[in-house]
Amino acid sequence: MSTTSQKHRDFVAEPMGDKPVTALSGIGEVLGKKLEEQGFDRAFVVLGQYLLLRKDGELFTEWLKDTSGANTRNATSCSQCLREWCDAFL
Amino acid sequence: MATLRSKSDQEIRELLDEYGIKHGPIVDTTRPLYEKKLKEAMAKDKKVTKPSSDKTFYREEQEEVTYVTYRTPVMYMETAFLCSDHIPEYSHVRLTPPPVFRPHVYNTPSYSSYSKPTPVVKSGGVVVKEEKTESSGRLVPLWIQFLVFLIVAGFLYFIFINMESVESSPFNRIQ
Numbered sequence: 315m316s317t318t319s320q321k322h323r324d325f326v327a328e329p330m331g332d333k334p335v336t337a338l339s340g341i342g343e344v345l346g347k348k349l350e351e352q353g354f355d356r357a358f359v360v361l362g363q364y365l366l367l368r369k370d371g372e373l374f375t376e377w378l379k380d381t382s383g384a385n386t387r388n389a390t391s392c393s394q395c396l397r398e399w400c401d402a403f404l
Numbered sequence: 405m406a407t408l409r410s411k412s413d414q415e416i417r418e419l420l421d422e423y424g425i426k427h428g429p430i431v432d433t434t435r436p437l438y439e440k441k442l443k444e445a446m447a448k449d450k451k452v453t454k455p456s457s458d459k460t461f462y463r464e465e466q467e468e469v470t471y472v473t474y475r476t477p478v479m480y481m482e483t484a485f486l487c488s489d490h491i492p493e494y495s496h497v498r499l500t501p502p503p504v505f506r507p508h509v510y511n512t513p514s515y516s517s518y519s520k521p522t523p524v525v526k527s528g529g530v531v532v533k534e535e536k537t538e539s540s541g542r543l544v545p546l547w548i549q550f551l552v553f554l555i556v557a558g559f560l561y562f563i564f565i566n567m568e569s570v571e572s573s574p575f576n577r578i579q
Contacts, residue, residue, distance in 0.1 A: 363434075370428075373437065376441075377437045380436070
């Protein structure tokens with residue numbers, strides 16, 4: 315079982331509401347800033363993108379890498395975080 | 405080749421379906437990603453479903469072809485290189501060494517792609533699909549197979565050269 319970070323567990327534990335994009339697992343300051351520049355200033359907007367990509371982890375990871383310059387690890391972490399959040403709340 | 409940028413959303417959607425790429429709606433934020441995926445798919449797979457002039461070569465092979473069981477892979481290679489005319493099944497096919505040594509007997513349905521003699525016997529649909537993604541059906545990448553082949557060939561050649569030099573050894577003791 316892969317270990318999840320505290321950030322991941324915190325995010326997945328409750329509805330995201332208006333949390334900033336940096337609340338997502340794998341998204342730190344730098345990536346958060348890049349995403350905000352593109353208009354993804356809240357976690358739910360990124361969720362929107364994830365849903366638009368039909369919740370496909372691979373597509374979303376690729377998109378995130380292209381858009382924010384994230385590396386594979388962070389992108390996968392974010393993707394997993396969103397997937398689990400969706401499993402719980404969507 | 406028209407640039408993907410200038411195509412309409414609908415056309416992009418159709419292209420994605422043609423390449424079998426799973427996708428969601430084409431929106432501002434998703435479009436660049438899909439264009440990129442299409443470009444990769446196109447580069448990897450130059451043929452689209454429409455038959456191009458490349459395929460006219462293979463049209464000859466529309467009849468059923470039965471491949472003979474290979475006795476040994478090496479023997480097959482030798483015969484393939486040396487006496488291509490003697491193998492009737494191959495006389496009308498361009499000879500390339502089979503990348504995978506598979507001693508099977510198999511029938512190829514009408515769209516046989518000779519360069520890929522893997523046993524895709526079961527359904528014509530599988531063969532067509534395999535033809536489209538010509539190189540992605542292998543377990544071991546093609547270039548590795550060629551490399552191994554070259555290494556083995558080089559090794560055998562090296563042994564051969566060494567054997568030859570035994571007769572006329574430059575290291576004869578002076579009597």
